[in-house]
Amino acid sequence: MSVAYSKSGWLINCEEIQPQNIEQYLQEQRQTVDEKNTLEFLKSDSEFHSYLIQIIDNQFIIPTFKNIRERLFHHGNLIYKKNPGLIKQSLDEHIQIIEAIKEKNVENAVDFMEQHLQNSKKIELMYV
Template sequence: MIQKRSSLSQTAYLKIKKKIMRGDFIDENYTSQNQLVGELKMSRTPIITALQRLQHEGFVKVISNQGIVIQESSIKEINDFFDARIAIETYSIQRTINLLTNKDFDHLDEMITAQKQCCESQDYFSFVKLDADFHQYLLEVDGNSLFVQTMSNIRERLFYNSTCFFKKQQNMDDFIQGHIQILDALKQKNQQLAINELEDHIQSGKISLI
């Protein structure tokens, strides 16, 4: 029975987290236990356990007798997250640049093309996911599993903020151009240019979200 409850709580956790990251609550920035019970077709107990976990991770704030507020990252958190990104990604790209193959370049080009399609269709959720995937792919080529996991956690925390931010055409265009410039530098095997383009791109995201 305990194992079943744990499994249900994990299911609720994953479903609620997906809804948050997909931007389901962006308009009101709010939900409730009753709303989640109806939407997930689950009992209240696993949902409460899932919400406690999500609150501990910083995704929501549960307010007694009022509801659940979806938490945007604070300015301090955004600063810390992006500083960590710059440190990890610029270090990692120095090793990645000599490991990338034409197959890797083709895959990264496909990501950029897919982002352009998301921009045209105003698919904000998929655009943000592709943005994260582009950077995550470069880390995975390097192969440092701690970097990969750390960045995955950071991007999850920033995902909600990013989905809100990318609801502007110009923002999406700017980030696509940033990826193009990073990829061009990587193709040239120009390490310093790649580092500069990557840092400028990440700094731009930090300034925009703040």
């Protein structure tokens, strides 16, 4: 099965995700982690999330993400500069999500996405 609903009600369709696109984002993120380039990581991270959000069949989350993207970018920059190890953690979580998608294991992809969002939320709240 390559389609499933998450606990949050998102419809995830692995068939719509192009492996070459997600690999490009991951490669960019790996490079920025190696270079310790927080701003470039955040740019690539934003593009990665935008790509995945477009595939989620939830018309509410797309405009919501667009509205908060700038604030997340600024706040993320401050957080990652204080704790650069969090960039690697975020990249590792992205890799888990993408590996599950490539394997068409939607249940794991959904679980990893939701865990990534929960971790991001906890990190944001720690630094508010």
